Amino acid sequence: DQQVKQNSPSLSVQEGRISILNCDYTNSMFDYFLWYKKYPAEGPTFLISISSIKDKNEDGRFTVFLNKSAKHLSLHIVPSQPGDSAVYFCAASAVLGNEKLTFGTGTRLTIIP
Amino acid sequence: NAGVTQTPKFRILKIGQSMTLQCTQDMNHNYMYWYRQDPGMGLKLIYYSVGAGITDKGEVPNGYNVSRSTTEDFPLRLELAAPSQTSVYFCASSPQRYEQYFGPGTRLTVT
Numbered sequence: 001d002q003q004v005k006q007n008s009p010s011l012s013v014q015e016g017r018i019s020i021l022n023c024d025y026t027n028s029m030f031d032y033f034l035w036y037k038k039y040p041a042e043g044p045t046f047l048i049s050i051s052s053i054k055d056k057n058e059d060g061r062f063t064v065f066l067n068k069s070a071k072h073l074s075l076h077i078v079p080s081q082p083g084d085s086a087v088y089f090c091a092a093s094a095v096l097g098n099e100k101l102t103f104g105t106g107t108r109l110t111i112i113p
Numbered sequence: 114n115a116g117v118t119q120t121p122k123f124r125i126l127k128i129g130q131s132m133t134l135q136c137t138q139d140m141n142h143n144y145m146y147w148y149r150q151d152p153g154m155g156l157k158l159i160y161y162s163v164g165a166g167i168t169d170k171g172e173v174p175n176g177y178n179v180s181r182s183t184t185e186d187f188p189l190r191l192e193l194a195a196p197s198q199t200s201v202y203f204c205a206s207s208p209q210r211y212e213q214y215f216g217p218g219t220r221l222t223v224t
Contacts (some may be wrong), residue, residue, distance in 0.1 A: 009153070032211055043117070043203050043215030044156070089155060099144055099163055099210060100171065103155035 003027045004092050006104035014112050019077040021107050023090030026071065030092040034101065035064060035075050038087045047088070048075070077109075085111045115139055117216035119204050125222045126194040134189040134219050136204030142214070144207040145187040147171075147179065149200040150218075156203065162187055194223045 005024045013019045023033075031052040036044035050057040050064045050073065057064050063076045077084055090104040120135045138145065143164045148156040148171075158171030162181040176198055178190040187206075191198060201220050205213040 004155070006155075034212065036215075041217070043205075043217050045215065046212045049211065093211060099207075100146075100158060100161060101213060103148075103157075105153065105155040 001026075002105075003030075004090055004102050004104040006088075006090055006107050008107050009105070010108040010110070012110045012112055013080045015082060016079045019075075019080045019084065019109055019111070021075040021077075021088050021090075021109065023073045023075075023104055024071060025073075025092050027092070027094060027102075028071070029094040029096060030102075031095050032093040033064070033066060033073050034091045034093070035062075036089040036091060036103075038089065038106070044089060080109075080111045082111050082113055085109060117204055117206055117214055119202075119216035119219050121219060122217070123220045125224065126191075128194060128196065128223060130194050131190070131192050132194070132221075134191070134202055134204075134221075136187045136189065136216060137185050138187075138204075138206040138214070139185065140206060140208070140214065141184060142206035142208045143184070144209070144213075145181065146205040146207070146213060147177070147187070147189045148203045148205065149173065149198075150203060151200050159189065159202075191221075196223050199223045 034049040035047040038044040066073045087106045091101040117138045146161045147159040160179040162168045204216040207213045
């Protein structure tokens with residue numbers, strides 16, 4: 001049972017345009033969500049997060065939106081840069097068992113120069 | 114401050130062999146985790162620890178064992194390696210709930 005789903009395995013975006021990565025979840029107990037970025041041959045690195053009490057969190061070029069009623073979150077990158085090419089993982093944490101994260105399968109973002 | 118370090122970076126095992134994947138963090142984090150990532154898949158939690166002496170199973174613990182005798186170290190033991198354990202293994206640590214810091218990974222092949 002995949003509780004966190006990233007339905008787009010890959011996405012290509014022109015440099016300078018907006019990249020939108022999507023994530024859906026099924027567990028209504030999830031109350032904290034994170035995005036991680038992963039380059040080849042490296043471990044994932046934390047990018048941005050959002051609590052369920054908010055619907056938006058912004059950090060520079062990165063904004064995460066949360067729609068609790070739809071159980072959907074998205075990561076917006078504006079403007080997209082070549083260095084943003086990586087695999088992006090969505091992760092979620094539940095109120096109970098909150099020391100653990102559940103990860104999605106990832107979306108490979110390619111920024112085209 | 115090295116963060117989370119993992120050794121070895123690469124390893125090839127024969128079926129039935131055993132090995133220990135090492136993980137050390139120098140951030141004094143209480144929480145530590147082991148994940149595996151198979152091609153095209155997300156990270157699956159193998160084991161985790163909320164402090165020295167305390168460990169618990171994650172989503173895919175079969176075939177693995179862990180121990181946590183110190184805050185810094187969280188080794189993962191593979192007994193009787195099987196081809197299904199071919200994967201990339203990541204160790205992570207966290208000071209509290211939420212953000213986890215990952216090591217660079219160990220790529221393991223079992224043939």
